[in-house]
Amino acid sequence: MLDLKQIRNNPDWAKQKLAERNVQPAEIDHLLELDAKRRQIMTQTEDLKAQRNDVSKQIAAAKRQKEDASTAIADMQAVGQQIKALDDQLADVSAQTDYILVRLPNFPDDSVPVGADESANVELRKWGKIPEFDFEVQAHWDLGEKLGILDFERGAKVSGSRFVYYLNAGAKLERALYNFMLDEHQKDGYTEVIPPFLVNDDSMFGTSQFPKFKEDVYTIIDEERPLTLIPTAEVPLTNYYRGEILSDDQLPTYLTALTPCFRSEAGSAGRDTRGLIRMHQFNKVEMVKFCKPENSWDELEKLTANAENILQKLELPYHVVTLSSGDASFSSAKTYDLEVWMPQQNTYREISSCSNCTDFQARRSSIRYRDENGKLQFVHTLNGSGLAVGRAVAAILENYQNADGSITVPKVLVPYMNGLTEIK
Numbered sequence: 001m002l003d004l005k006q007i008r009n010n011p012d013w014a015k016q017k018l019a020e021r022n023v024q025p026a027e028i029d030h031l032l033e034l035d036a037k038r039r040q041i042m043t044q045t046e047d048l049k050a051q052r053n054d055v056s057k058q059i060a061a062a063k064r065q066k067e068d069a070s071t072a073i074a075d076m077q078a079v080g081q082q083i084k085a086l087d088d089q090l091a092d093v094s095a096q097t098d099y100i101l102v103r104l105p106n107f108p109d110d111s112v113p114v115g116a117d118e119s120a121n122v123e124l125r126k127w128g129k130i131p132e133f134d135f136e137v138q139a140h141w142d143l144g145e146k147l148g149i150l151d152f153e154r155g156a157k158v159s160g161s162r163f164v165y166y167l168n169a170g171a172k173l174e175r176a177l178y179n180f181m182l183d184e185h186q187k188d189g190y191t192e193v194i195p196p197f198l199v200n201d202d203s204m205f206g207t208s209q210f211p212k213f214k215e216d217v218y219t220i221i222d223e224e225r226p227l228t229l230i231p232t233a234e235v236p237l238t239n240y241y242r243g244e245i246l247s248d249d250q251l252p253t254y255l256t257a258l259t260p261c262f263r264s265e266a267g268s269a270g271r272d273t274r275g276l277i278r279m280h281q282f283n284k285v286e287m288v289k290f291c292k293p294e295n296s297w298d299e300l301e302k303l304t305a306n307a308e309n310i311l312q313k314l315e316l317p318y319h320v321v322t323l324s325s326g327d328a329s330f331s332s333a334k335t336y337d338l339e340v341w342m343p344q345q346n347t348y349r350e351i352s353s354c355s356n357c358t359d360f361q362a363r364r365s366s367i368r369y370r371d372e373n374g375k376l377q378f379v380h381t382l383n384g385s386g387l388a389v390g391r392a393v394a395a396i397l398e399n400y401q402n403a404d405g406s407i408t409v410p411k412v413l414v415p416y417m418n419g420l421t422e423i424k
Contacts (some may be wrong), residue, residue: 001102001104001358001363001364002014002101002104002106002107002360002363003359003363004031004035004097004101007028007031007032008032009040010036011028014028014107015028017107017108018104018105018107020108020112020114020325020326021105021106021107021108021325021326021328022116022326023104023105027100027104027401030100031097031100031101031104034093034096034097034100037093038090038093038094039095040112041086041089041090041093042090043084044086045086045087045090048079048082048083048086049083049309051079052076052079052080052083055072055075055076055079056076057325058072059072059073059076069282069367070156076185089255091360100325102205102211102212102364103211103212105330105331106330106331106332106333106357106358106360107333107358108233108325108328108333108334109334109356109358111322111334112322112323112324112325112328112333112334113322113323113324113325114324114325115324115325115326116282116324116326117324117326117327118324118327119324120322120324120325120326120327121321121322121323121324121327122321122322122324122338123319123320123321124319124320124321124322124336125319125320126189126245126317126318126319126320127311127312127317127319127320128311128312128315128316128317128318128341129317130317130343130367131317131341131342131343131399133343133401134403135403137344137398137401138344138398138401138405139264139275139342139344139345139398140275140276140342140344140393140394140395140397140398141274141275141276143397143398143405143407144170144397145176146350146405147169147405147406147407147423147424148164148167148168149166149167149168149169149170149171149173149204149423150164150167150170150276151164151165152164152165152167152274153157153422159272159280159281160236162265162273162278162280163279163280163350164276164279167422169417169420170393170423171424172417172418172420173393173396173409173413173417173423174283174390174393175416176413176416176417177303177389177392177393177396177415177416178258178285178389180310180313180412180413180416181258181285181310181386181387181389182258182285184306184309184310184313184386185256185285185287185306185386186256188306188309188402189254190254190255190256190257190287190306191253191254191255191283192256192257193237193240193255193256193257194257194258195230195233195236195237195257196230196236197229197230197259197260198220198228198229199227199228199230199235199236199239200225200226200227200228201226201228201279202242203235203236203242204217204219204228204235205237205364206235206238206242206361206364206365207235207238207266207331207361207364207365208240208330208331208360208361208364209228209231209232209235212330213263213330215266216231216263216264216266216379217229217231217262217263217264217407218262218264219312229262230259230260230261231261231262231263231287231384232259232261232284232286232383233257233258233259233261233284233285233286233307234286234288234383236257236259236360237255237257237286237288237383238288238365238367238381240255241253241290241365241367241379242365242366243365243366243367244366244367244368245316245368245369245370245376246290246367246368246369246379247369247370248369248370248371248372250287250290250369251290251291251292251295251369251379252287252290252291252292252295252299253289253290253291254287254289255287255288255289256285256286256288256386256390257285257286258283258284258285258389259283259284259286260281260282260283261281261282261283261284261311262280262281263279263280264280265278265280274319275394276390276391276393276394277349277390277391277394278389281313282388282389282390282391283388283389283390284385284387284388285352285382285385285386285387285389286308286383286384286385286386287303287306287380287383287384287385287386288381288383289298289303289381289382289383290367290380290381291379291380292369292370292371292377292380293358293377293378293379294377294380295380296356296358296380297356299356299360299380299382300334300336300355300356301380303354303382303383304320304336304338304354304384305351306386307338307354307384307385307386307387308320308338310386310387310392311338311340311351311387312335313412314392314396314410314412315410315411315413315414316340316341316392316395316397316399316410317340317341317399318338318340318341318348318351319338319339319348320336320337320338320339321336321337321338321339322334322335322336323335323336323337323353328355329353329355331355331357331360331361332355332356332359333355333356333357333358334355334356335353335354335356336351336353336354336355337350337352337354337357338350338352338354338387339351340391340392340395341395341399342394342395342398343398343399343401344398349390349391349395350391351385351387351388351391351395352384352385352387352388353384353385354382354383354384354385355382355384356380356382356384357380357381357382357383358380359378359379359380359381360381361381362378362379362380362381363378367379367381389413396410406422406423406424407422407423407424408421408422409421409422
């Protein structure tokens with residue numbers, strides 16, 4: 001969530017930065033009008049309450065002197081009604097203010113390319129050699145089905161479209177990948193966590209999925225205790241410290257977790273209808289960081305390098321893209337996407353997003369720390385996929401395929417596959 005005081009003190013700057021996120025300046029003007037009205041009502045209420053307190057003392061003194069205080073009492077009853085009416089107005093205006101504020105995206109960093117959508121994204125670097133094949137390249141879903149390691153048909157029968165069964169070496173490959181990723185992240189200083197897979201509304205609000213993106217998730221309808229299946233481990237990991245004050249020596253903190261992720265994929269009809277790229281349920285290894293504001297940009301580079309390390313050790317070609325202001329996620333101030341090469345599509349596809357959310361999530365989640373002067377400050381939070389496991393499986397099947405339809409197992413995964421070097 002943005003700092004309303006920052007918007008109030010620098011309205012032109014705020015409108016310009018949010019215009020880069022496709023927010024109309026008129027929306028900020030409306031927010032500031034509501035904020036001014038809210039503060040005016042608060043001042044009126046405080047003045048009336050002070051007046052009521054003073055007169056209450058006078059009434060008490062008059063009663064002690066056995067003087068008639070009926071007129072003053074009647075006046076104060078009228079003031080009480082005025083205060084109640086102002087309190088009702090304040091609640092209404094505050095609700096309107098909050099409605100807008102919690103739906104505004106994070107300010108993009110000045111280093112972010114400005115643009116309305118992904119067409120303005122900027123390629124930062126490439127790694128690896130794109131493989132050349134002397135045979136017709138097959139899609140990962142065809143390879144998986146022919147090898148008997150992916151079963152989309154039965155996944156659809158049991159659950160619906162965008163679900164799959166992993167079988168035999170396919171299940172082992174998925175497990176090998178996420179165990180390899182977790183081991184690598186622990187070497188980089190991350191603490192492994194197994195978090196809850198169901199979270200409450202406060203947690204979804206804290207990481208910005210609620211209220212703006214409720215249609216993108218699966219929620220268990222329970223009026224007393226609604227719970228949502230996590231769309232990413234970012235939610236339970238970031239909310240681990242929700243409502244807490246960290247000590248200076250707790251920062252930075254690195255957490256990593258393997259979890260299933262559940263997404264409704266609202267609005268993706270007709271996109272990636274085959275294969276493992278866009279599923280309703282998939283595994284992902286997530287990295288989350290909590291750090292001091294002055295260190296968060298260095299931490300973003302390290303986080304991205306941690307995700308790149310996985311792709312490099314798997315020897316999968318990829319490139320790193322800086323997302324434009326209009327393409328970055330709602331809570332991000334800056335995002336690097338890692339896109340892995342997919343031979344059958346002859347293009348790069350996203351496999352990781354690494355973001356610095358600055359203090360945006362920390363404000364929503366009330367995660368603070370005491371600095372060296374004892375002053376409370378909001379932490380900065382960062383998150384990144386390390387990696388989306390199903391997409392890594394898809395990339396391996398396509399990049400490591402052989403002419404006979406078999407798949408060579410990447411060298412770093414052979415120990416995790418009990419010595420298996422080829423999937424036939």
